[in-house]
Amino acid sequence: MLRNTPDSYGLVTKVLHWSIAGLIFGLIGLGRYMVDLTYFDRWYNASLAWHRVLGLVVLLLAALFVGWKAVSPSPLHPRGLPRLQRIAAVSVHLALMLMMFLLPVTGYLISTSAGKPIDVFGLFEVPVLFPVDRGLRDLAIDVHYYAAYATGVLALGHAGAALKHQFIDRDGLLARMLWR
Numbered sequence: 404m405l406r407n408t409p410d411s412y413g414l415v416t417k418v419l420h421w422s423i424a425g426l427i428f429g430l431i432g433l434g435r436y437m438v439d440l441t442y443f444d445r446w447y448n449a450s451l452a453w454h455r456v457l458g459l460v461v462l463l464l465a466a467l468f469v470g471w472k473a474v475s476p477s478p479l480h481p482r483g484l485p486r487l488q489r490i491a492a493v494s495v496h497l498a499l500m501l502m503m504f505l506l507p508v509t510g511y512l513i514s515t516s517a518g519k520p521i522d523v524f525g526l527f528e529v530p531v532l533f534p535v536d537r538g539l540r541d542l543a544i545d546v547h548y549y550a551a552y553a554t555g556v557l558a559l560g561h562a563g564a565a566l567k568h569q570f571i572d573r574d575g576l577l578a579r580m581l582w583r
Contacts, residue, residue: 405475406474406475407475407476407477407478408478409478409479410478410479410579411478411579412477412478412579412580413475415471415475416468416471416472416475416477416580417580417581417582419464419467419468419471420468420580422464423461423464423465423468423503424558426457426460426461426464427461427502427503427506427554427558428555428558429457430454430457430458430461430506430551431551431552431554431555433450433453433454433457434454434551436450437450437451437454452522452524454510455510455514455521456521456523456524458506458507458510458511459507459511459521459523459529461503461506461507462503462504462507462508462511464503465500465503465504465507468500468503469500478579480492481568481574481575481576484574491564492564495557495560495561495564496561498557499554499557499558499561502550502553502554502557505546505550506547506550506551506554509543509544509546509547509550510543510547511529512535512539512540512543513540513543513544513547515529515531515532515535516535516537516539516540516543518531518534519531565577565580
């Protein structure tokens with residue numbers, strides 16, 4: 404089943420969800436690794452190139468995900484889910500969606516702030532769409548840094564809530580997003 408149903412997520416949603424989640428956690432780890440590298444470290448340029456390209460992949464997948472959600476809405480919340488938990492779930496999902504766009508956009512601003520396009524491993528270049536001054540670049544750096552850690556916290560909270568629903572509440576919530 405490709406599309407979501409009122410009770411379960413479809414294959415497309417699962418592939419997008421888990422791909423984006425894996426990429427985001429990988430990018431947070433790679434970003435954390437990169438901050439300790441010096442310009443002369445042999446991994447500096449390679450890790451930066453991978454971080455940029457994978458960030459753009461997240462942006463592309465996030466756009467597909469939002470489009471897919473418009474075509475195939477998410478399943479309903481489990482019956483009996485308390486109002487506060489519904490509000491928390493919707494809030495965290497919206498915050499994660501925002502971060503899936505905010506992080507790549509701020510990364511793009513940082514990467515193109517020198518006026519150079521983003522090279523995608525020699526295959527093509529993502530152009531500079533507009534000039535980025537020093538003030539905007541510095542703001543983008545700060546937002547990118549704090550948003551990355553906030554995204555990690557949100558994602559861990561999201562995963563923790565899913566595990567709580569599966570193993571404590573036993574309402575099958577997590578099972579809807581797993582492969583079966």
